[in-house]
Amino acid sequence: MTTTELDAQLRRVQGWIEANLDRHINRLQRLVRVPSISPTGQQMAEGAETTAQLLREIGCQVVEIVPTSGFPVVFGEWQAGQPYTLVIYAEYDVMPADEPAWKVKPFEAALVDEPGLGRVLMGRGARNQKGPLVSILNAVEALVALDGKPPVNLMFVFEGEEELGSRHLPEFVEKYADRLKRADAMLAPHTHMNRQGEGLLWAGSKGIIVMELEASGQKWGRGPVGADAHSCYKAFVDSPAWRLVQALATLVSPDGNRVLVDGFYDAVLAPSAQDDALLAAFQDRFNPDFLDMGITRHIEDVHGLELMRRFFYSPTLNINGLSGGYAGPGIKTLLPAAATAKLDLRYVPNQEASDLIAKLRGHLDRHGFPDVELRVLGQSDWSATPLTSPVVSAAMSAYRRMGREPQVWPRNPGSIPFWIFNRAPLNLPFASAGLGHAVRSHAPNEFIVVDGNAQVFGLAQFETSLAAILYEFAAASAHA
Amino acid sequence: MTTTELDAQLRRVQGWIEANLDRHINRLQRLVRVPSISPTGQQMAEGAETTAQLLREIGCQVVEIVPTSGFPVVFGEWQAGQPYTLVIYAEYDVMPADEPAWKVKPFEAALVDEPGLGRVLMGRGARNQKGPLVSILNAVEALVALDGKPPVNLMFVFEGEEELGSRHLPEFVEKYADRLKRADAMLAPHTHMNRQGEGLLWAGSKGIIVMELEASGQKWGRGPVGADAHSCYKAFVDSPAWRLVQALATLVSPDGNRVLVDGFYDAVLAPSAQDDALLAAFQDRFNPDFLDMGITRHIEDVHGLELMRRFFYSPTLNINGLSGGYAGPGIKTLLPAAATAKLDLRYVPNQEASDLIAKLRGHLDRHGFPDVELRVLGQSDWSATPLTSPVVSAAMSAYRRMGREPQVWPRNPGSIPFWIFNRAPLNLPFASAGLGHAVRSHAPNEFIVVDGNAQVFGLAQFETSLAAILYEFAAASAHA
Numbered sequence: 025m026t027t028t029e030l031d032a033q034l035r036r037v038q039g040w041i042e043a044n045l046d047r048h049i050n051r052l053q054r055l056v057r058v059p060s061i062s063p064t065g066q067q068m069a070e071g072a073e074t075t076a077q078l079l080r081e082i083g084c085q086v087v088e089i090v091p092t093s094g095f096p097v098v099f100g101e102w103q104a105g106q107p108y109t110l111v112i113y114a115e116y117d118v119m120p121a122d123e124p125a126w127k128v129k130p131f132e133a134a135l136v137d138e139p140g141l142g143r144v145l146m147g148r149g150a151r152n153q154k155g156p157l158v159s160i161l162n163a164v165e166a167l168v169a170l171d172g173k174p175p176v177n178l179m180f181v182f183e184g185e186e187e188l189g190s191r192h193l194p195e196f197v198e199k200y201a202d203r204l205k206r207a208d209a210m211l212a213p214h215t216h217m218n219r220q221g222e223g224l225l226w227a228g229s230k231g232i233i234v235m236e237l238e239a240s241g242q243k244w245g246r247g248p249v250g251a252d253a254h255s256c257y258k259a260f261v262d263s264p265a266w267r268l269v270q271a272l273a274t275l276v277s278p279d280g281n282r283v284l285v286d287g288f289y290d291a292v293l294a295p296s297a298q299d300d301a302l303l304a305a306f307q308d309r310f311n312p313d314f315l316d317m318g319i320t321r322h323i324e325d326v327h328g329l330e331l332m333r334r335f336f337y338s339p340t341l342n343i344n345g346l347s348g349g350y351a352g353p354g355i356k357t358l359l360p361a362a363a364t365a366k367l368d369l370r371y372v373p374n375q376e377a378s379d380l381i382a383k384l385r386g387h388l389d390r391h392g393f394p395d396v397e398l399r400v401l402g403q404s405d406w407s408a409t410p411l412t413s414p415v416v417s418a419a420m421s422a423y424r425r426m427g428r429e430p431q432v433w434p435r436n437p438g439s440i441p442f443w444i445f446n447r448a449p450l451n452l453p454f455a456s457a458g459l460g461h462a463v464r465s466h467a468p469n470e471f472i473v474v475d476g477n478a479q480v481f482g483l484a485q486f487e488t489s490l491a492a493i494l495y496e497f498a499a500a501s502a503h504a
Numbered sequence: 505m506t507t508t509e510l511d512a513q514l515r516r517v518q519g520w521i522e523a524n525l526d527r528h529i530n531r532l533q534r535l536v537r538v539p540s541i542s543p544t545g546q547q548m549a550e551g552a553e554t555t556a557q558l559l560r561e562i563g564c565q566v567v568e569i570v571p572t573s574g575f576p577v578v579f580g581e582w583q584a585g586q587p588y589t590l591v592i593y594a595e596y597d598v599m600p601a602d603e604p605a606w607k608v609k610p611f612e613a614a615l616v617d618e619p620g621l622g623r624v625l626m627g628r629g630a631r632n633q634k635g636p637l638v639s640i641l642n643a644v645e646a647l648v649a650l651d652g653k654p655p656v657n658l659m660f661v662f663e664g665e666e667e668l669g670s671r672h673l674p675e676f677v678e679k680y681a682d683r684l685k686r687a688d689a690m691l692a693p694h695t696h697m698n699r700q701g702e703g704l705l706w707a708g709s710k711g712i713i714v715m716e717l718e719a720s721g722q723k724w725g726r727g728p729v730g731a732d733a734h735s736c737y738k739a740f741v742d743s744p745a746w747r748l749v750q751a752l753a754t755l756v757s758p759d760g761n762r763v764l765v766d767g768f769y770d771a772v773l774a775p776s777a778q779d780d781a782l783l784a785a786f787q788d789r790f791n792p793d794f795l796d797m798g799i800t801r802h803i804e805d806v807h808g809l810e811l812m813r814r815f816f817y818s819p820t821l822n823i824n825g826l827s828g829g830y831a832g833p834g835i836k837t838l839l840p841a842a843a844t845a846k847l848d849l850r851y852v853p854n855q856e857a858s859d860l861i862a863k864l865r866g867h868l869d870r871h872g873f874p875d876v877e878l879r880v881l882g883q884s885d886w887s888a889t890p891l892t893s894p895v896v897s898a899a900m901s902a903y904r905r906m907g908r909e910p911q912v913w914p915r916n917p918g919s920i921p922f923w924i925f926n927r928a929p930l931n932l933p934f935a936s937a938g939l940g941h942a943v944r945s946h947a948p949n950e951f952i953v954v955d956g957n958a959q960v961f962g963l964a965q966f967e968t969s970l971a972a973i974l975y976e977f978a979a980a981s982a983h984a
Binding site: 062063064119120122123125187188189230232234245246247248249250251252253254255256257258259260261262263265266267268269270272273276278279280281312315317318319320321322323326331334335338340341343344345346347348349350351352353354355356357358359360363364366368370392401402437438439465466467468 | 544605668712725734736752761801
């Protein structure tokens with residue numbers, strides 16, 4: 025197809041999607057309404073079955089619910105007889121939605137009017153990741169309806185443990201490696217348009233280690249053992265809760281922002297001049313609060329290029345939650361037998377997880393806290409793709425064709441486990457892209473835009489942008 | 505009565521109680537089975553009504569459920585026409601019993617066989633304070649049955665907010681001050697016999713301030729405001745949870761045991777040589793784990809006199825509980841908008857609560873944490889009675905008459921609000937005494953002994969010891 029032909033084709037695609045939009049919305053509602061919450065294990069089987077059903081509906085010749093040692097992977101193949109093949113990766117599991125601030129029931133997938141954006145679909149998973157998962161299926165359905173088949177062969181890998189750190193996705197990849205190696209690249213569809221209508225894409229991801237630190241009388245050999253004690257004993261009995269506080273306090277600077285573990289930053293690749301230039305290209309358009317979480321004040325009031333450098337290139341150590349003793353209403357004067365902090369450590373090229381964990385453990389030991397347990401709950405490595413790769417340039421071309429100059433983020437600052445495709449044994453280049461708008465992952469009132477406005481694309485344009493990437497990937501691969 | 509007559513009379517009392525023991529046990533079960541949990545407000549009205557009913561059963565001429573701004577005080581008078589008058593103080597409220605380690609239902613008041621102790625009555629409140637409350641009523645019933653009336657006039661003050669820091673007991677005392685001032689002393693019955701059969705008594709109490717510290721984006725003007733954020737923002741957004749940790753860490757020494765707030769210890773009265781001699785008298789018999797909570801290892805491995813000095817004379821700052829962010833199963837990578845620590849501060853003569861709170865607030869401000877909120881949730885002052893007072897010497901005589909040399913504790917290391925009777929406007933001397941054995945206040949599997957063994961008194965001897973104190977108080981007051 026020439027450029028003009030492709031533009032005309034994308035108009036047809038969008039027209040077809042608009043004519044079928046109610047059905048596309050309903051398809052997303054069907055999946056959001058299944059509370060497939062991997063951290064609690066709730067309705068994961070139903071989530072996998074519904075996802076498989078959607079793959080069948082768009083004409084995949086192969087649809088399998090593949091067991092793993094954890095929750096299953098839903099695998100599908102659309103064998104189009106095309107020269108190039110893309111893996112499409114997303115997850116069908118979501119986080120719990122127990123926050124009291126939800127203004128709708130989080131698993132009803134209600135259509136809600138959002139000021140300035142028209143209708144949005146609000147519910148857990150609308151952004152992360154059920155919205156993008158269903159949207160690419162809808163886009164493929166449109167391509168099949170218009171062309172009889174998609175422009176590239178597709179292998180869908182929809183996992184059920186992303187929110188658990190993709191623990192068993194490597195197991196699946198190993199099992200299916202022969203098939204997956206036939207792919208030329210991986211595409212992770214996502215709602216990468218921000219509130220200003222800017223389109224961004226990711227060519228990498230930060231890594232993450234989720235862990236908990238626990239101080240206990242049991243391990244310490246001091247303080248109450250097993251059961252909490254009456255707090256009058258504090259006069260001559262040690263406190264595991266104070267011990268946890270003191271151990272935690274040694275880990276970071278007084279402002280909570282610099283990690284004080286020896287060698288923690290040693291392997292961090294600082295951004296090169298070229299990297300900085302890439303960031304500077306969209307510095308003025310960069311919206312730090314890309315998840316629309318009401319973040320206004322920054323550490324040390326940094327902004328511009330320095331803020332972007334921290335966001336993309338800095339590892340972090342964060343407290344997810346504190347617990348121990350009595351935290352209910354009123355008063356209960358306990359000397360707790362144990363206290364726990366959940367932490368996440370986000371890390372970057374070329375830091376290594378095992379090295380960081382060893383350094384943390386060593387820090388606690390050297391600071392006199394050998395008894396404070398460090399338990400790793402989950403881990404996902406970082407990843408990186410050259411920006412010259414066809415899958416990245418295809419996404420950039422598709423964005424421009426949809427009228428948006430891309431912001432190329434060197435990496436996702438969250439922790440999508442692209443590394444499982446990006447490293448051995450598959451070594452696939454990848455991009456995470458798509459011009460949809462959605463907000464509030466892991467937070468109350470998560471939504472994806474359905475209608476949109478002059479700046480912000482609605483669902484039909486989002487799906488069209490994903491179709492555009494598939495066309496552009498076929499073209500870019502042919503020219504590479 | 506001569507000494508010999510009194511001994512004979514106490515044998516009669518104990519015989520009468522033994523003959524009526526099943527009914528006495530049942531009376532205690534009736535009260536324990538009402539879950540009058542003041543921290544949650546559960547069934548407090550039923551708790552007051554049952555308590556009032558018990559006062560009526562033993563013949564009080566006056567029984568009133570006296571409303572306060574909080575939960576009511578149950579007041580009773582046994583007007584015996586005697587020359588001396590004792591106030592009897594206890595509480596009918598209990599702590600929650602939500603600990604998973606309970607091996608019986610905590611509000612069924614089951615009789616359980618406890619190795620070496622025969623039957624015990626297990627349930628929330630068995631020790632703290634329903635056991636002693638019912639036991640003195642049972643003792644009075646025996647005296648009335650045998651003598652027609654008790655040897656002293658009695659005023660019962662049974663409050664419903666002890667576990668909330670006795671917030672409205674001063675309101676009651678002010679309202680009933682004219683009547684209460686007719687009393688000569690206050691007696692707080694308690695299970696003061698330890699597992700070795702030693703009898704102790706208290707002539708004072710530590711004070712307590714219960715508070716919570718909260719760090720929040722809202723107050724700080726940094727970090728997430730209102731809702732928790734996705735933790736990828738940690739790269740450029742401050743963390744209220746780290747802030748709480750750092751603020752807490754400044755409050756105590758690295759071992760968690762010495763308070764580092766300027767001037768915190770200034771007003772502490774160190775034990776005098778006379779005080780030390782008092783402690784040394786029972787140093788060899790002193791059981792630090794008097795609540796039987798499995799405490800074996802002590803701060804700096806202190807023991808003997810030094811341990812006792814800390815227990816009775818040292819103020820403490822303890823963490824009751826930590827909370828904030830996600831503390832459930834699995835993983836939720838949040839940057840929490842707020843984090844909270846509940847603390848209790850136990851203090852001693854001549855420290856003052858308002859001064860200590862101001863010093864804590866000043867410490868946080870000076871260390872750069874003016875935004876960390878300090879909220880006082882409850883407070884109860886310390887108290888002290890001279891050991892030469894008739895009520896203390898009566899208790900000591902009664903113990904010896906029951907065959908036990910008393911351990912005189914200068915103060916209760918917990919926080920029973922004796923100050924409300926001990927300070928203005930009543931200025932009553934007092935003792936907390938009684939030879940019963942019970943364990944695990946505020947903890948799972950709380951119980952009071954019913955049968956006992958050669959060392960440890962059962963319920964009938966406990967009640968007899970309380971009767972002995974009433975007889976001895978009448979005698980000691982006449983000789984004072």
